[in-house]
Amino acid sequence: MTSHKVDASEKHKSAGPEGASDSSEIDFEEQKVNESALLRKLDLRLLPSVTVLYLLSFLDRSNVANARIEGLTTDIGMTPNQYLTGLTLYFIGYVLFEIPCNIILKKTTPKFWLPTLTIAFGVVATLLGIVQNLGGFFTARFFLGVVESGLFPGVVFYLSMWYRRHERQFRVALFFSAASLSGAFGGILAFGIAKMDGVGGQEGWRWIFIIEGLVTIVIGALAYLFIVNYPATAAFLSDAEKRTIEVRLREDSDATNHEGFTWANVLTAIKDPKCWLYCAGFHAMSLPLYTLSLFLPTIITDLGYSRAKAQLLTIPPYALATILTVIIATISERRKTRAPFLFGTAAVAAIGYCILLSQRHNPAKRPGVSYLGTFFAAAGIYPSCGLVLSWPAVNVGGQTKRAVATAMQISIGNLGAVMGTQLYRAEYKPGNDVGHSVALGYCLLSMLVTALTAFVLTRENKKREALGVDGVAGGAGGLKGDEDPRWRFIT
Template sequence: MSEVTSTASPPPGKAASTSEAHEVQEGGDIVVDTPSHGQVRYTRKEEKRLVRKIDFVVVPILLVLYLLSFLDRSNIGNARLEGLTADIKLKDYSTALTMFFVGYVIGEVPANIVLKKTSPPVWLPTLTLVWGIISVVQGLVHNQAGLFAVRFFLGLSESGLFPGSVFVFSMFYPRRERHYRVALLLSGAAFSGAFGGILAYGIGFMRGVGGKNGWSWILIIEGLLTIVVSLSAYWIVPHYPQKSRSFSDREKSIIAARMQADRDGLDEESFSWDGVKQAFTDPYVYLYGLLFHGFAFALYTISLFMPTIIADLGYTAANAQLLTVPPYFLAFIFTMTIAHISFVVNRRLVFIIGCACLAIVGYIVQIASPTVAGRYVAIFIATPGVYAGNALLLSLPSENVSGQTKRATALAMQIGFGNMGSIVGVQLYRRPLGSLANPRFHISHGLAIVWLGFGIAAASTLWFLLSRENRRRDELQAKGQHEKESIDEEEQKRLGDRRLDWRYHV
């Protein structure tokens, strides 16, 4: 993983006010004044070593948990090819998918509030254990009503993992480093698609074992895997930095200094309803949600319908399971590549717009191509664009929202509001679609293009508004209108990203 400097990453050419908190001495030492640890002095070598350790302690377990969550929510697409629909007389597959997202949207904000009131090593493994049990139950349902109920509770239990994981990242990493780690989570989602396809292919041969069909074993075995991992996660998921036993006092002081230099204090803040109110009254938070709303339509319809789309090309169920692997693997590589380039040039929104345009090209090819090869290639174009765009946009609240309760709430709001796009998407991927035949999902693909257009519009609006606000603050500071030095630490925390020395990442 890339090591980065502990700067606040103001707009290019702007030193902003980071020098007030972060100073490099002639000898190469970095000196930062922190409220909790006093003056902290450390070297670049120490910092790089610490970042590597944080990456090792924090990222792998959260990546694995998110991979499992995406596997357990999307494996119903693989199960459908193995006889789920016929066995339980499922007449409305799209509504079964919708029930998951209804639970997901309802649970987002409450789940992150609970996280703020408890701790990551308690709350995140507990969520994982609960949805693992529900996933196993999903493999035992006998009728449509049972599946609807299980999908709802699966969504409810999974809802807190992703925003909770991103919030944990925001406690360890300065702003400029976060999107790269969030991209890793989304690349895990892409990897889960490839991994799920291989698993489904192998488990499908268990049809008849124990009197159960292949679809049942797919859901049961993958749910059991989640349960096993969740039990070990209680000892592996990291606590907040200053409470973690994985870091020495020296390392904790450097973490605090890096966060202070980023103008985003590390000291754990108590839960505050004012922070929740700030998130719900911040127009930028709604734009982050609208941005994900546009992309979520495509993200989940791809993950839930790809096996069916490939089977429609004329392949057997088993071969269709395997043919989902290459597009997901390419999406994994592309997501990490774009995340790295975005990190190097320190730009987000232009790449999000570019990824949306790439995905739109894929959908156009899917609609227009008269050949099986052309329609399969179209999946290779659309899938990387959708996954890479989501990886970048889902990090925006963690980078641009300050104040821990506000940030936790904003992350949950983005996912909750965005997943309303998922609800719309799975309802519009039907054959027929109302009175329309919708062959090969042509109309549905066209609607995915429309929703990606919403995403492009939201990204463009954010680019304009955030850049304008950065320029306004630059001008005010250039005129000497600094915030009064008498503002105490609590007031600084309360102001959060509304502080004059805060700069938004665009």
């Protein structure tokens, strides 16, 4: 059991913008609050709910890949390149509304905003199942990007209001593992739902959108009941547990400082070069991430497998990626370092694309070799994204600055996805050598950006250590954001 004493003279403010606790002396041992047990309680109460929401989000954005091989493009008279334009429109909507959505979250509450977003993208995803022409498909994909844009950065910010900096890495990565898990679920669901072809006079691909969208709406409505706001108002916590969370976060960072929204704090994130490095890090991995998730069923079909078998063959690479995302995040958290693991996983993804490119002249001739390449690609891409997406959560101080930095990272990062949606064009077959080559280049870019970010953060830490000021690891509280000389960046 861990015991902390807090002087009565310190003012205690809540971990959210909704209230404050009393300022009496707190002894967690006397209050019988075991921090390990408290963390387990938080994990069981918070992580399943937000992970399910993100799984649904990723499923609803990527099931278009499963619908494509079931006849989507043929039935609405869409050319292969027009289909790619629809994919691009999704990310344009996503990028444009990322930061506004996180600002709305800061001005409202997670309990309202996260379920509302989920219902909204469930509705749009369902409508994809009834589109009749190209214009309808384009419109639905654009607005799907708009309403999904706020979920991931919103949840990353939300988790930062509950966990210490070094504890967020594992939680963010675990939450992100829903992306690869959705790929596995998507393959299973598409295999089964596609057999409904003809039911109600509708094609099988329409039922993929309709059923998965309706499930999202139902779970989004239930989310109003199981999403909680901030520790100060959490009914599942005792008063002693609330005070424990408050003090743990105040000792670790500025997460518990009461902070109203100001545009000055928004500009602080935009002006910080380190925030732009985090953006570049995800940009380098978003292109491989989304080209794999959006084109894997097509890539496998091009190897000569039937549609039904291709749906099932998408499952093993995603299952491996899910397992590795959790394992690598756990090891990274224990070692309290990110860059070496991010560098290594990007290298694994690069090996995957090298294998795919080695078969580019006739991939169907040796399908097993090309299929092996998808395992390496998935095994590197998903753990890498989980790692790089957690960097702003642990290294950016100030509630508004952290919310904006996270949204910036996703927005600018997804510009890579915008370009990636145009790489797997019909004229680049067989082999998809252009798409695989650019994805390989981006994996190498990820390794370069990782090395540069680690260098900048290490140099900044050394500058602050040279001032002779103890770092935050020593338990100093009352930090004034990440510009405080006591703040130490996690590399």
